[in-house]
Amino acid sequence: MKEINGGITAPKGYKAAGIFCGIKKSGKKDLSLIYSLVPAEAAAVFTSNKVKAAPIIVSMDHIKSGKAQAIIANAGCANACTGREGLDDAKIMTKAAASALNIQEKHVLVASTGTIGPRLPMKNILDGIKIVTKKMSVSGAGDAADAILTTDKVRKEIAVQIKLGGKTVNIAGIAKGSGMIAPNMATMFAFITTDARVSQYKIKAYLKQAVDLSFNMTVVDKEQSTNDCVFLMANGLAGNPIPTGDDEKAFQRALDHVCIYLAKSIARDGEGATKLIEVKVSGAKKFGDARLIARSVAGSDLVKSAVFGEDPNFGRIMAAAGYSGANFDPEAVNVFIGGIQVINNGKAAQFNSRAARKHLKGKEVLIDIVLGRGTHMATAWGCDLTYDYVKINAEYHT
Amino acid sequence: MKEINGGITAPKGYKAAGIFCGIKKSGKKDLSLIYSLVPAEAAAVFTSNKVKAAPIIVSMDHIKSGKAQAIIANAGCANACTGREGLDDAKIMTKAAASALNIQEKHVLVASTGTIGPRLPMKNILDGIKIVTKKMSVSGAGDAADAILTTDKVRKEIAVQIKLGGKTVNIAGIAKGSGMIAPNMATMFAFITTDARVSQYKIKAYLKQAVDLSFNMTVVDKEQSTNDCVFLMANGLAGNPIPTGDDEKAFQRALDHVCIYLAKSIARDGEGATKLIEVKVSGAKKFGDARLIARSVAGSDLVKSAVFGEDPNFGRIMAAAGYSGANFDPEAVNVFIGGIQVINNGKAAQFNSRAARKHLKGKEVLIDIVLGRGTHMATAWGCDLTYDYVKINAEYHT
Numbered sequence: 001m002k003e004i005n006g007g008i009t010a011p012k013g014y015k016a017a018g019i020f021c022g023i024k025k026s027g028k029k030d031l032s033l034i035y036s037l038v039p040a041e042a043a044a045v046f047t048s049n050k051v052k053a054a055p056i057i058v059s060m061d062h063i064k065s066g067k068a069q070a071i072i073a074n075a076g077c078a079n080a081c082t083g084r085e086g087l088d089d090a091k092i093m094t095k096a097a098a099s100a101l102n103i104q105e106k107h108v109l110v111a112s113t114g115t116i117g118p119r120l121p122m123k124n125i126l127d128g129i130k131i132v133t134k135k136m137s138v139s140g141a142g143d144a145a146d147a148i149l150t151t152d153k154v155r156k157e158i159a160v161q162i163k164l165g166g167k168t169v170n171i172a173g174i175a176k177g178s179g180m181i182a183p184n185m186a187t188m189f190a191f192i193t194t195d196a197r198v199s200q201y202k203i204k205a206y207l208k209q210a211v212d213l214s215f216n217m218t219v220v221d222k223e224q225s226t227n228d229c230v231f232l233m234a235n236g237l238a239g240n241p242i243p244t245g246d247d248e249k250a251f252q253r254a255l256d257h258v259c260i261y262l263a264k265s266i267a268r269d270g271e272g273a274t275k276l277i278e279v280k281v282s283g284a285k286k287f288g289d290a291r292l293i294a295r296s297v298a299g300s301d302l303v304k305s306a307v308f309g310e311d312p313n314f315g316r317i318m319a320a321a322g323y324s325g326a327n328f329d330p331e332a333v334n335v336f337i338g339g340i341q342v343i344n345n346g347k348a349a350q351f352n353s354r355a356a357r358k359h360l361k362g363k364e365v366l367i368d369i370v371l372g373r374g375t376h377m378a379t380a381w382g383c384d385l386t387y388d389y390v391k392i393n394a395e396y397h398t
Numbered sequence: 399m400k401e402i403n404g405g406i407t408a409p410k411g412y413k414a415a416g417i418f419c420g421i422k423k424s425g426k427k428d429l430s431l432i433y434s435l436v437p438a439e440a441a442a443v444f445t446s447n448k449v450k451a452a453p454i455i456v457s458m459d460h461i462k463s464g465k466a467q468a469i470i471a472n473a474g475c476a477n478a479c480t481g482r483e484g485l486d487d488a489k490i491m492t493k494a495a496a497s498a499l500n501i502q503e504k505h506v507l508v509a510s511t512g513t514i515g516p517r518l519p520m521k522n523i524l525d526g527i528k529i530v531t532k533k534m535s536v537s538g539a540g541d542a543a544d545a546i547l548t549t550d551k552v553r554k555e556i557a558v559q560i561k562l563g564g565k566t567v568n569i570a571g572i573a574k575g576s577g578m579i580a581p582n583m584a585t586m587f588a589f590i591t592t593d594a595r596v597s598q599y600k601i602k603a604y605l606k607q608a609v610d611l612s613f614n615m616t617v618v619d620k621e622q623s624t625n626d627c628v629f630l631m632a633n634g635l636a637g638n639p640i641p642t643g644d645d646e647k648a649f650q651r652a653l654d655h656v657c658i659y660l661a662k663s664i665a666r667d668g669e670g671a672t673k674l675i676e677v678k679v680s681g682a683k684k685f686g687d688a689r690l691i692a693r694s695v696a697g698s699d700l701v702k703s704a705v706f707g708e709d710p711n712f713g714r715i716m717a718a719a720g721y722s723g724a725n726f727d728p729e730a731v732n733v734f735i736g737g738i739q740v741i742n743n744g745k746a747a748q749f750n751s752r753a754a755r756k757h758l759k760g761k762e763v764l765i766d767i768v769l770g771r772g773t774h775m776a777t778a779w780g781c782d783l784t785y786d787y788v789k790i791n792a793e794y795h796t
Contacts, residue, residue: 051720051728081716083745116713117746224721226713301699302791309792315514318479322449323622330449331481346449347481348515387785393700394707
C-alpha cells in the first residue's frame with residue numbers, strides 16, 4: 001500500500017467539484033459533489049442519534065438500493081429540526097442532482113452540515129447544483145474536500161494505492177470534523193471512493209469494520225450529531241477480480257488505513273485543539289473492555305485539560321479508566337505517557353516528571369494503558385480541551 | 399419543613415470541627431470531624447468507579463456494621479492509587495480517631511479528597527486527629543464544612559427541621575464538589591446528620607432515593623472520581639417514634655430536600671461555572687428515559703458552552719437528547735428555555751430571541767423538555783463550561 005496524490009478523484013472514474021453557492025456567510029465553498037461515471041456498489045453508516053437530520057433520512061432510504069453514483073453535500077446549514085419541509089428540501093436536492101447528472105434519484109446520496117434549525121436556502125442550492133454538476137472534473141477533488149468543511153481549519157483528504165489480482169486499485173477519502181465528535185460519530189462526514197470491484201454482499205461489512213476502528217474511536221467532545229454519515233462507493237473500474245483471501249485482507253487494510261487517517265485528522269483538528277491524543281489499551285480480557293477504556297480516557301475533559309496543561313496527570317487517566325464501565329483489575333494496571341511509566345501495578349510510579357512533560361509539549365501525546373490480564377487491544381484518538389474550544393462554542397450563535 | 403441555621407450540628411447530639419493539619423499548600427483547613435454522642439444508624443453510597451481510593455475501601459467495610467459514630471475526612475490528598483500502604487494509612491486514620499474519641503473503630507467512616515497518587519502525610523494527620531477531636535463542638539459546623547473543600551469557592555451546608563410524631567426532628571448536611579462531578583457522583587462528598595429515629599432496615603433505601611434524585615442528577619464534567627461518598631448518620635436523639643406512613647414520607651421529603659440543595663450547590667459551584675443549569679424533562683413514557691435525557695442535556699459540553707455564551711442553542715439540546723440513549727419521539731418534543739418555546743413538535747420554533755437571551759444572562763438557566771408521550775419526569779443540574787474550567791484543570795498540576 002502506498003499513499004498517492006489526487007484526493008477523492010484518484011480512483012478511476014470519479015469526478016468532483018466544490019463551489020460557493022451562498023450558504024456560508026464567510027463566502028467559503030459550501031456545496032460539494034462527488035460523481036462516479038458508472039453506478040457504484042455502495043454502503044453507508046449513519047448517526048445513531050435519535051434526532052436525525054432530513055438528509056440522513058433521505059440517504060438511509062436511497063442506500064437501500066445498494067448502489068450510488070453521486071454524493072451531493074452542503075455545509076453551513078444542517079437541515080435538521082426542519083420537519084416535513086426539511087425532508088422535502090433534502091429530496092429536492094437529490095432530485096435536482098439526479099436530473100442534472102442524468103442518473104437515478106435513488107443513486108444520489110445527500111448530506112448536510114452546519115447550523116441546526118434553519119431551512120436550506122433552496123434557490124441557492126438549486127442554482128448551485130446546476131453549476132457544480134457542470135464544473136465537476138478529475139481536478140476538482142480539493143474543492144470538493146473544502147466545500148464540506150465548517151469550523152475545520154484544514155482540508156482532510158487521503159488516497160492510497162494497492163494491487164489486487166495484478167490490477168492497480170485506488171481508495172480515497174475526504175472528511176470533515178471539528179466539533180460534536182464522539183464515539184459513534186458526530187458532526188462528521190467521510191466520503192470514500194474506490195475503483196475496486198468488491199462483493200455487493202460484503203461492502204457493508206468492510207465499511208462497518210473500518211468505521212469501528214476509526215471514526216467510532218475518535219472523541220472530540222462526546223457529542224454526537226444529527227447529521228453524521230460515512231459513504232463508500234466502489235465503482236469496479238479497476239477491473240480487479242472480486243477480492244478474496246489475502247486480497248480481501250489487503251483491501252480491508254487499505255480501507256481501514258484511509259478511515260483511520262481521516263479519523264486522526266478529525267481528532268487533530270478538533271475544535272480548539274492543539275494536540276492529538278492517542279490512547280492505546282492492551283492486555284484486556286475482552287476487546288469491548290479495551291475499547292471502553294480507550295474511548296473513556298480519550299474523551300475525559302479532565303484528561304484533555306491536563307494534556308492542554310502539559311501535565312502528566314496519571315490520576316485522571318486511572319479515574320477515567322475506572323468509570324468507563326470496563327471490567328479490569330486496577331491493581332494490575334500499568335500506564336505510560338510517551339513511554340514513561342506513571343502507574344505501576346495500580347500505584348503511582350516514581351517517574352521523571354521533566355521527561356513526561358517534555359513528551360506532553362509535543363503535538364502528539366501517547367497514552368499506553370496495559371491491563372495485564374489478556375491479549376485484546378484498542379486505540380482511540382482525541383484532542384486536548386482548550387480555551388478555544390469554549391470560545392468557539394460559546395461564540396457560535398444560533 | 400423549614401430551613402434552620404446551625405449546619406451539620408443542628409441535629410441534637412452532634413459535634414464537629416475543622417482544622418488545618420498541614421496537607422493543603424494554601425494553609426486552608428484540611429481535616430474535618432463529625433461526631434455523634436451515641437452510635438447512629440448509618441448508611442452510605444460510594445463511587446461506582448472501578449478504581450477506588452483507600453478510604454472508600456475502608457469505609458465500605460466499616461459501614462457493614464450498620465452504625466457509625468464519627469466521620470473523619472481530609473482534603474488535599476485523595477489517598478488513591480497508593481496501594482497497600484495507602485490502605486494501611488486509611489485504617490490508621492480510623493483507628494486514631496476511634497482511640498481519641500473512645501469509640502469503636504468500625505464506627506468511624508473515613509473519606510479523603512485531593513490529588514491522586516501521593517501518600518497521606520500521616521504525621522500531620524495523626525497530630526491533626528488529636529487536635530480536631532479535642533476541638534469539636536456544636537459551634538464547629540462551619541469549620542467542618544470548610545475543611546472538606548478543595549477547588550470549591552463556597553461552603554455548602556444546609557439544615558432543615560420537621561415534626562415527626564409530635565417531636566422536632568432536624569436533618570443537616572455538608573458537601574464538597576467542584577470538579578469530577580457526573581451522574582453517579584464524582585469528587586464529591588456529602589455528609590448528612592439527623593437526630594431522627596429511623597428504621598435500621600430502611601435507612602439505606604432512604605439514602606439511595608435521596609442520592610438518586612440529587613447527586614446522581616448533577617453533572618459538572620461527566621467525570622466520576624475514585625473518592626466519592628455520601629454518608630448518613632441518624633442518632634435517634636430526637637426521640638420520635640420510628641416514622642411510618644405520612645411521617646415516613648415527610649422524612650424522605652426532608653432528606654431529599656437536603657440532598658437536592660447540596661447537589662444544586664455543587665453544580666452552581668462547578669469548576670469555573672458562572673451559571674446553574676436546570677434541565678427538567680417531562681412527558682416521558684418511562685422514568686429512565688426522562689432521566690437519561692435530563693442528564694445528557696445537562697452534561698453536554700456544547701449545551702454548556704452555549705449557556706456560557708448566552709445563546710439559545712436549541713439544536714444542541716435536541717442533539718444531546720437524541721444521543722442520550724433514551725427512547726422518545728423527536729417529532730413530539732417541545733423545548734422551552736426560560737419558558738420561551740424554542741422547539742415546537744420537533745421543529746425549530748419562531749421565538750423572541752432577545753427574551754431568550756435575557757433569560758440566559760441570568761444566574762440560573764432553565765431548560766424544559768416536554769416529550770409529550772407519557773407522565774414521567776426527571777430533573778438534572780449542571781453548569782456552564784467556561785474558560786475558567788479549562789484554566790483550573792489545565793493549571794492544576796500533578
